[in-house]
Amino acid sequence: MRKAWGRHRPGLDICKSCLRESACLWSGLWMKSTLISTELNCTRQTVKEDKSHIYEDWKECILPLVDFGPLKLNPKSFQVEQYLAAKSLVSSRAFEIDDYHGYGMVPLADLFNHKTGAEDIHFTSVCSHPGSNDGDNIESNDEYDRNADEDLLTENFHSRDSCSLTADAGNYYLNCSDVDSSSNSGDDPMILELILVKDVKAGDEVFNTYGSMGNAALLHRYGFTEPDNPFDIVNIELNLVTKWSSSLFSARYTRARLLFWRRLGFSGCISHSCEYFEISSDGEPQLELVILLYIICLPEVVYDKLNNRVSSVENINESMNILLLHKNNAEVPLGTTEIDKDLLLTKNVCDALHSLVDIRESFYGQNSLEDDMEALRTCCMRERKLYHSLTLRVTERRILKKLRTYASSR
Numbered sequence: 376m377r378k379a380w381g382r383h384r385p386g387l388d389i390c391k392s393c394l395r396e397s398a399c400l401w402s403g404l405w406m407k408s409t410l411i412s413t414e415l416n417c418t419r420q421t422v423k424e425d426k427s428h429i430y431e432d433w434k435e436c437i438l439p440l441v442d443f444g445p446l447k448l449n450p451k452s453f454q455v456e457q458y459l460a461a462k463s464l465v466s467s468r469a470f471e472i473d474d475y476h477g478y479g480m481v482p483l484a485d486l487f488n489h490k491t492g493a494e495d496i497h498f499t500s501v502c503s504h505p506g507s508n509d510g511d512n513i514e515s516n517d518e519y520d521r522n523a524d525e526d527l528l529t530e531n532f533h534s535r536d537s538c539s540l541t542a543d544a545g546n547y548y549l550n551c552s553d554v555d556s557s558s559n560s561g562d563d564p565m566i567l568e569l570i571l572v573k574d575v576k577a578g579d580e581v582f583n584t585y586g587s588m589g590n591a592a593l594l595h596r597y598g599f600t601e602p603d604n605p606f607d608i609v610n611i612e613l614n615l616v617t618k619w620s621s622s623l624f625s626a627r628y629t630r631a632r633l634l635f636w637r638r639l640g641f642s643g644c645i646s647h648s649c650e651y652f653e654i655s656s657d658g659e660p661q662l663e664l665v666i667l668l669y670i671i672c673l674p675e676v677v678y679d680k681l682n683n684r685v686s687s688v689e690n691i692n693e694s695m696n697i698l699l700l701h702k703n704n705a706e707v708p709l710g711t712t713e714i715d716k717d718l719l720l721t722k723n724v725c726d727a728l729h730s731l732v733d734i735r736e737s738f739y740g741q742n743s744l745e746d747d748m749e750a751l752r753t754c755c756m757r758e759r760k761l762y763h764s765l766t767l768r769v770t771e772r773r774i775l776k777k778l779r780t781y782a783s784s785r
Contacts, residue, residue: 426459433458467597470585472567473499481567487583489597491604494584497570589656590767598759600766605656609774611664611731613643613650619730620671632671635678638685641666658777660728665719672723720785728782732775744772 433455440446441453468485469478481498575581585593589607590600620629641663643650652664673681739747751765 429459429462430455432462463598470583475500476567484583487581489585489593489599489601490582491584491593491601491606492587493582495571495573495575495581496583497572498567498583499570500567590763590770594763594767598763600763600770602766604770607656607770607774609654609735609771609778610644610651611654611660611735613652615734616652616664616667616731619727619734624671629671632673632678633667635682635685636667636670639666654774654778656774658774658779658781660778660781662716665716665724668724668727669719669721672721672727717785720782725782725785729779732779732782736772736775739768739772744769744776747772 437453437458441448441450465480469480470484470489471478472481484498487496585597587606588596590604591607593604594600617629617633620632643652643661643663645651652661654660670678742750747765747769751762751769754762754765756762
């Protein structure tokens, strides 16, 4: 693939206006005002850490080369800004190839646009097909990397240079009739196959996928968003829930209910020392959030009774059975992880969800959802950063609106 890269490297010399920057390079007041309270803003510590790591890489790997006299490099061409731009160029076009290769760039792969959860093609190593032993493949690939002869690789790539594009009635085809397709190629980890994973009608666009991720992750990593992304989420942090609870009850009351929730074996999602709950794209709250709100809203007498029953629990069913003891002896069937949320969605819990939506919505500032939708509608797509930032805002606020509807329908 080294020779393949040699042929395609000029494609990386693109104009600045075409550069798709990942959001870790964005800055300015417009970013702070537009991305405020979005999931990307909530991960700004991650963004800061990304920039810090990139700077350390530049200082450790690039700066010594610039200072190395015999290379005679122009320092102005190798400053940290140029390194950030190059890093963004690569990272915004890299994707997870397979288990062996991990993340990387593939020649010609950038011809295919990303589509979440709907890829038509897939790049994979020829030696990672179903039925092969992944462990043996990785071991043999490592051995291959250690012992591969550079001249032999060059010769192999030269034998594959006979591929050519031919045209027939305006349609283009890849002619690889002279390519060595011997069985030995299956042992070469340098070869990737482009696999069609489903039928594509003539004339339709062919899509690749960078993975199943929401718009915040797409914007952070690749610098764009996707309308109607089914993997979009909104996070509600645990500290927001405890602040809401402490505004109605005492801080001691809130700590006790939170401790009881943990004693039952529950927790939220944890990332970068932050605990939070996910709201799915259809507005459904994470079960653990509903359970916590249910515990917070329990009457004192019921809470004391349940608290005295808890010693140690072994699974979620046992925890739920303890919680539902006071509700007409309702029980969760043993051996199932399916929990009927309707048993927990009392009026008080639904009111709590409404309150959390109000608090979370207030983070977006004075503009209403309708204001943001109008701003998105009139935004020029050439203003990529603003357009995709507005898309993220609108998407998240629609999810919160769905959560409000979800709570109202119970």
